[in-house]
Amino acid sequence: MPPLTISMVTLGITLGTLMVTTANHWLTAWLGLELNMVSIIPVIAKQKHLRSTEAATKYFLTQATASALMLFSSTLNAWQTGSWNITQLDNKLSITLMISALAMKMGAAPAHFWLPEVLQGSTLATSLLITTWQKIAPITLLYMISNHTQSNIMLFIGLLSILIGGWGGINQTQLRKMMAYSSIAHLGWTITAISITPNIALLNIIIYMSMSTPFFLLLMNTSSKTLQTMTTTWAHSPTTAITLMLLLLSMAGLPPLTGFTPKLLILDNLTMHKLVPMATAMALLSLLSLIFYLRATYLLTSMSPPTTAQSTTLWRLKANHNKSTAILAPIALFNITILPTLLT
Structure with a gap:
């Protein structure tokens, strides 16, 4: 261009x-x-x-x-x-x-229906743009009208998004489609909270964007587009593999990582508003997303020494690979571990 x-x-x-x-x-x-x-x-x-x-x-x-x-x-x-x-x-x-x-x-x-197909037909850089920057404008408008939104509709859309985001991502081997369904699930958490506690909903989407950005950038460095090609990451860059693993676990919402913080706050506020069945359903449905996050994490760590990769390497190290990894790793670790302490 x-x-x-x-x-x-x-x-x-x-x-x-x-x-x-x-x-x-x-x-x-x-x-x-x-x-x-x-x-x-x-x-x-x-x-x-x-x-x-x-x-x-x-x-x-x-x-x-x-x-x-x-x-x-x-x-x-x-x-x-x-x-x-x-x-x-x-x-x-x-x-x-x-x-x-x-x-x-x-x-x-x-x-x-359009998001997984559009991401699959786009490059990793464009997918990053669609899942982060392109969501700022509509979420801002939703935040501005949050006082007038109907809670029942928002809770229904949020719960359905969490269900479809988790269920749709289980069968995926393409990383872009998996991240599309991950984005849908995180949008569900945001939409659910925006009619009850808009500030926490805003915090949730900001944290998700801060985690997905280094994840996509690391995938771009390794040219990984499928789960199979992701398995060869450890043999060439253990730092990248460990960082990707921690980012996946953080997006899954496992404590004590950053992704757990907004989910805990959302569930706490739903309970305070006497929406215990809704909070329970959201917590249980998030286990669906946990399945494909853990599968990707297992594939990343299964090739650690002394195990050797059986699949052929579809990418080669770029000239600036080590330099970019050295820059992205601290940013990713900041988003994974230090952010919760700043919020508290």
Whole structure:
């Protein structure tokens, strides 16, 4: 991709997200989301492959549908209340439609169908962008209307996302699809908490993004795209293998790692609001996600000495591999171990 094109795409993605996060008017927020969508489509389709074209088409159709639903919801609210302010979403039908539109934009269940396919047709760098940066704008809007959201709908979407995120990831051998279902499950935790404790929901998604970013960057360094190729990581870079293992366990939410902190806070607040059955169901359904996290962790550690890998190595060490690993390892370890002490 030419440098001028890269600059324009980066500017569009950044400016679109900033427009949404600083907007007070629904039309401004809609314009920012559209700019964001138009800017990232060339990034998804930059590979000269039918899979990339299919992923870009699916992304465009889904996001355009969600944008149309969002525009209809805000117009209906303005017709009923006379206000285009984001924080004054008072019409019940508008609230339901807006939650559905934002859930579709983020990839939460039941409108999750596009996310695994789009990530599978994209590069690892684009997958990182879609699972982190692209979720900032819709989550910000959901945070801004959290006082008007209907708790029953939010709890249903959250619980369904945790179920589908865990169930869908069990059968996956492709790391990008596995991370897509991981993103859906973590979105479920965020959506569940956002109508009860918005600040903890924001903390949850920030921690997930801080864990998934070094995970994707380490996968990019080793060119690992499947569980089979991940097994050869230990033979060439034990540091990378150990860091990936700790990041997976942290995303699974095992104590005393960082990923356990927001889940504990969410379950605690659900219990305080007398939603014990909901908290119990979420804790049990998270065991589904734990299965594929532990499977990936086992494959990473099963090739440690004196065991030797039986599969052929599909990647070779890059010139800057050791240098980039030396930079990413402290960042990942900070996100795994030190962050909980800062929060407390």
